[in-house]
Amino acid sequence: MEFKLTKEQELIQKTARDFADRSIEPAIDHIMKEHAIPQEILDGMKELDLFCLPISEAYGGAGAGYQSYVLALEQIASVSPGVAIVISVNCFGLAALEMFGSEEVKKRYMPGACTGKNIMSIAMTEPEGADPRLVKTTAVREGDEYVLNGTKRFITACGYEGPLVIFARESDTGQICGFVVEKFCEGYSISEPWDKMGLPGTPMYDVYLKDVRIPVGNMLGELNQGFRILKNSIALGKIGISSIFLGTILAAYEECMKYAGERIYLGKPLTQFQYVQGDIVDIAMKYEAARWLAYRLGYLADMNEDKGNIIKDSALTKMFVTNTAVEVARSAINIHGSYGLMENYKVSRIWRDSIFGPQTEGTNALLRSVVAMDILKRSK
Ligand SMILES: Cc1cc2nc3c(=O)[nH]c(=O)nc-3n(C[C@H](O)[C@H](O)[C@H](O)COP(=O)(O)OP(=O)(O)OC[C@H]3O[C@@H](n4cnc5c(N)ncnc54)[C@H](O)[C@@H]3O)c2cc1C
Structure with missing residues (x-):
């Protein structure tokens, strides 16, 4: 170690x-x-x-x-x-x-x-929800091609040119499979961007597929492997989201250190008030716990050839880091008093961004049941 x-x-x-x-x-x-x-x-x-x-x-x-x-x-x-x-x-x-x-x-x-000339997207979520059991998008085999039809919701970066991995129900097996589609091919279109409350920079859209034709070779893996592909891919996706919300915790920590050092209250900087010190110590403690968990997830991904082995750890890490980001953002607002609620203070942005973590790439409530199933299976 x-x-x-x-x-x-x-x-x-x-x-x-x-x-x-x-x-x-x-x-x-x-x-x-x-x-x-x-x-x-x-x-x-x-x-x-x-x-x-x-x-x-x-x-x-x-x-x-x-x-x-x-x-x-x-x-x-x-x-x-x-x-x-x-x-x-x-x-x-x-x-x-x-x-x-x-x-x-x-x-x-x-x-x-x-x-980075092309930028990839991943499309799982549909208007009915993000659970794979709800997928209605179809991939119907016609000779050497698949024909895809359906709507995907909240898809990140799909306004950039590049390949899109899309999960759809394969016609012969009725199972979920991953397919590669080139964005902006014939039959591909997108909505106006969703007007989200935070995370500015990378818009997300709905994606419409109308009789999109792709070669059969653009299916990922073998027939009947779809669920494994989905689970392993999502496990690696969670490394990204865990790292991003670890960055949110770091940003909140840094902003608090800066503000508490500069803000003079009753003639002395906030850092000299024991209560503020306690809040900062709590943030430091949570940052350390979150970062070593996230770094460990990177380590596990590097060490495990079969990414299926990190499904539980990726869910645990994502839940811990994203929940911690919300807690730390809340403390950071508190340390800033009313200034923290002002648009031109970075912590107000951190607060709005932080709430995205627990809600995306599988809500944390859903992930709790994923981890519960894994733990209970192992304990049998
Ligand atoms: C900024 C952003 C970017 C996104 N990018 C993408 C993308 O690129 N590709 C993509 O495919 N999707 C993307 N999404 C969609 C996102 O991943 C899903 O919306 C998210 O996983 C939540 O799914 P849902 O909206 O279907 O919620 P639902 O599943 O409808 O959840 C509703 C409620 O039910 C609870 N719930 C649901 N299932 C269970 C369960 N089994 N056990 C306990 N509670 C449960 C949830 O916790 C929640 O409280 C993005 C979303 C956002 C906000």
């Missing part, structure tokens, strides 16, 4: 933070107003290989592993979780292709998404 970053990991962490401070921070107002990431930021992230850190070099990735990915994403998200999401959704899609795509699919779609 070693709780120490390698020199390379320290460098990746520092490079990501320097980039976020230098290039993303000055653009925050623009990102919030325009609900879009400026092209220069996307270009900068491409140069630093941020779109493909954990993906193997064989398909154009940086081959730096999931531990480095967690470290980089935490730092980017501490400045802008909305920007970090575009990286995480791209890596989520790439990981699904790397695990389950045919050699041809990998070679066709992965190099472009690794460079």
